[in-house]
Amino acid sequence: MPSIAAYAPIAPRLDREHFSISDLSAEFEVTPRALRFYEDEGLIAPERRGTQRIYSHRDRARLAWILRGKRVGFSLGEIREMIDLYDLGDGRRVQRDVTIARCRERIATLTAQKHDIDAAIEELNDFVALLEQTQAQKTR
Amino acid sequence: MPSIAAYAPIAPRLDREHFSISDLSAEFEVTPRALRFYEDEGLIAPERRGTQRIYSHRDRARLAWILRGKRVGFSLGEIREMIDLYDLGDGRRVQRDVTIARCRERIATLTAQKHDIDAAIEELNDFVALLEQTQAQKTR
DNA sequence: TGGTTAGTTGACGTTCACGTAAACCGGCGT
DNA sequence: ACGCCGGTTTACGTGAACGTCAACTAACCA
Incomplete structure (x- = not known):
């Protein structure tokens, strides 16, 4: 029954070069839908191999930032602002x-x-x- | 032009027995609509003089709780839970x-x-x- | 008596942050 | 050859937290 208990936290494989969307969604317990949404909103911009997203360590760090921002109550718009500041x-x-x-x-x-x-x-x-x-x- | 700068913070008159909806909305910088909404959601229950709401000091303290809860990222449902715990x-x-x-x-x-x-x-x-x-x- | 001010109740609209299908594609395992 | 798996896009649905009218009332004031 892979319905409710999906997207459980999984130890990050930091030895990896890059990550798939399901890698990160598993590690951070967010749905792939959320990750694609963050991309639509301009919060992350992973590269593509053909059509598929490939996330770098930098993208992964960004995601960590995003989720922490959310936990402390910032909107996605505010978080994007802060990220843009960094860039x-x-x-x-x-x-x-x-x-x-x-x-x-x-x-x-x-x-x-x-x-x-x-x-x-x-x-x-x-x-x-x-x-x-x-x-x-x-x-x- | 009483449009955008409305609901500015106003010094609380703590000597008062009770407060009107605009008293509290002014003091805490929330709209009356928000206060009525909180009431619909069961977060506050001010008394009525006829049809008008009259807020006690206890209601005022409750409102402070609610807004602080919001500032630290809780949903209204969670805040209601916490308030119910108190009661x-x-x-x-x-x-x-x-x-x-x-x-x-x-x-x-x-x-x-x-x-x-x-x-x-x-x-x-x-x-x-x-x-x-x-x-x-x-x-x- | 008419007008302004402060309040009321619906009812519908809006923004945010996704969820939820539907329909499609490329690889690979047998 | 076939099916499944992991991924994709497009599009509409949803719950939370109000905003925004509209229409009404009760109190006061000249």
């Missing part, structure tokens, strides 16, 4: 200044998110403590 | 154990998110440093 390292001076500024903005929002997370964790911890305390009272 | 503090023992377990799960995913964010910040910092370095070289 601008050799741009002109003004462009590079803009890039630096955008990066700092990103860092600021990420830092704010960290504070939100800390606050949420704290509240949850307090709540758990409270629950365990009432439990201890009943046991007594 | 279960007086439940039975088994239920409370389940609640504690769910809280721990939440804390775990939040912690994982923090690591993701730290990694992203670090990479961005490295990249900014690299950009500033090439800039310094050109200036020299």
